[in-house]
């Protein structure tokens with residue numbers, strides 16, 4: 060970047076600066092230090108764009124400023140023409156600049172000949188504090204650019220909206236919350252903050268700001284890896300539980316878990332992490348043996364679209380799309396069954412029927428988390444004719460996650476009981492590293508692409524295979540985990556005797 064050229068700030072840079080001045084500095088001066096945007100984050104951003112496009116339909120006479128973010132001068136000119144044209148009722152993506160700060164406005168709705176309403180569209184379910192900051196900087200720039208504002212609103216999704224089929228009811232799908240008062244209270248600070256941000260940006264080095272929980276809220280900072288690369292592996296920040304523990308330890312100058320003094324109060328899990336040794340409860344062995352054959356190992360995957368795609372669904376309501384079941388019989392035989400919906404259709408009824416078939420009439424159903432219970436119950440609500448059968452399946456669930464949380468700890472868990480941590484620690488041959496899909500969020504992203512966007516049949520088939528492999532890894536992992544834990548409990552009993 061040319062040090063002589065004035066730095067133009069955008070709305071997103073302003074919000075980065077509010078979260079952390081170092082983040083803003085790095086984004087402007089050394090963006091190459093940022094981690095790559097992962098596919099899940101990218102998909103969330105795409106979903107936000109989709110919601111933004113849908114929101115525009117509530118303003119049928121609105122005009123879009125087509126010029127891209129790289130065509131700033133043309134966008135500013137086009138916006139100015141539209142503002143001056145009294146026949147224009149609403150402008151989408153209008154560009155405005157004031158004192159070197161540029162904003163693009165989601166919706167600017169004409170109220171009368173002189174004034175406008177500023178509307179920010181978010182794909183969230185409610186108004187958040189960061190949205191007020193977002194609107195405040197836009198309002199400041201618009202006012203500076205000579206736009207008279209009659210009000211400010213945040214347009215977000217109404218998660219209670221039930222799609223009943225046919226065209227979406229946009230009045231019901233979106234909530235338009237008037238936040239004029241909050242934005243007006245916030246607006247005077249914007250000019251001062253912009254001055255401070257420019258001062259920091261003109262310094263030869265970034266400000267010294269220590270990484271901590273501010274790096275994850277309101278947004279995940281892309282410089283986390285860079286800012287923490289010199290931290291020790293057992294840095295106190297990785298302790299599970301309340302962040303206050305980290306701050307208390309930091310105040311005492313304690314950097315690693317191993318330096319924590321014996322008299323410092325820790326929760327049970329934090330203490331296990333500090334002890335860093337394997338632990339099992341007295342009841343562990345008995346609990347592992349409460350399962351009954353055939354033992355099913357069941358896992359669902361879901362996707363949570365912002366815009367409800369099927370009748371009877373709501374924004375962000377999880378829709379199950381696949382399951383995997385590894386069945387272990389008493390004679391040691393293992394059988395694998397799975398289901399994946401690969402068409403753009405409502406999969407719930409088919410999933411409900413197929414899952415009832417795979418879990419048969421008997422046997423324990425081993426799961427990992429409460430998730431499967433919630434999915435089975437919600438499937439019962441979606442397919443009332445199968446409700447009682449699905450509730451009966453819920454009665455047979457046996458949660459391995461709960462068993463581990465309460466009865467076992469291994470140093471490899473590093474304070475986490477996520478199967479993504481537990482499995483590599485106890486069954487290293489079954490990690491997720493060699494899979495194309497490595498977590499549930501990625502599965503949801505791939506599913507959406509496969510079913511709604513990807514036209515190429517070979518690519519769709521590759522995606523389906525990746526999803527099936529991922530879900531199967533979860534259930535095979537549960538089965539192997541149970542075996543490893545049983546073996547460990549037997550060894551512990553042998554050592555005791």
Ligand code: SF4
Pocket residue numbers: 078079080081082083085268269270271273274275280281282283284286
């Ligand atoms: S990781 Fe944290 S400290 Fe580093 S730039 Fe980001 S927000 Fe600031």
